[in-house]
Amino acid sequence: MTETASQREVHSLLDRTIRTSDQMCTAYAILRDTYKRRSFWLDLFILLLSAWLTAMVWVQPTIAEQLTPFRISKDIWLGVLSIGAFCLSLLQFQVNWKERAAKYHQAMSVLSTYVKELRATCSSNSIPQIEAALTRYHLITEPLEPIPDSAFVSLKRRHRIKVAMSKHLDSNPGTSLWLLKCSIVFRDNMKLLRDKSNEAPVK
Numbered sequence: 001m002t003e004t005a006s007q008r009e010v011h012s013l014l015d016r017t018i019r020t021s022d023q024m025c026t027a028y029a030i031l032r033d034t035y036k037r038r039s040f041w042l043d044l045f046i047l048l049l050s051a052w053l054t055a056m057v058w059v060q061p062t063i064a065e066q067l068t069p070f071r072i073s074k075d076i077w078l079g080v081l082s083i084g085a086f087c088l089s090l091l092q093f094q095v096n097w098k099e100r101a102a103k104y105h106q107a108m109s110v111l112s113t114y115v116k117e118l119r120a121t122c123s124s125n126s127i128p129q130i131e132a133a134l135t136r137y138h139l140i141t142e143p144l145e146p147i148p149d150s151a152f153v154s155l156k157r158r159h160r161i162k163v164a165m166s167k168h169l170d171s172n173p174g175t176s177l178w179l180l181k182c183s184i185v186f187r188d189n190m191k192l193l194r195d196k197s198n199e200a201p202v203k
Contacts, residue, residue, distance in 0.1 A: 007127055014122055014130050017137055021115045026162060027147050027155040028108035035101035042092050049085040053078065100145075107144040114140050161185070 068077040
């Protein structure tokens with residue numbers, strides 16, 4: 001049966017929504033991993049400084065001198081460690097990277113579940129079901145943690161590179177990921193330079 005113009009429009013909107021949602025899932029996953037990594041290193045530095053400070057206080061004076069770098073005074077180094085641990089604790093409280101990572105993880109989980117539903121709806125080929133699923137898109141995405149505008153283009157680039165690499169690996173599974181990524185970046189930048197050079201000069 002031939003599709004009507006309205007049905008084609010619905011299917012086109014469905015495909016576009018799936019692509020957009022996939023891209024958002026990638027962006028949320030990258031943001032989650034980024035903030036989780038930052039939170040981990042910040043927690044680790046605070047723990048290390050606290051452990052160093054505790055060791056300096058409770059060990060014998062001769063050992064404390066060995067734990068003091070740069071041949072500075074033990075008391076000065078204790079102050080530096082205390083101030084450092086305090087400042088990092090304030091930074092941890094201010095940036096709250098762990099909570100942001102959790103919010104991005106929750107957003108990715110909600111959106112990935114919705115994408116699975118969209119794909120299942122697409123395979124059913126039922127126009128009423130597709131329209132109902134598309135209607136829920138804004139209801140689902142509205143309360144999600146927003147993607148920072150400053151990072152949007154970079155995140156979109158990483159998603160599109162991931163998609164291109166995935167398509168290539170379908171038929172060439174033994175390709176080096178590093179070389180494949182470099183070849184995609186090189187190809188696209190060379191195309192950009194050729195297109196710029198072929199542009200007619202403005203008179």
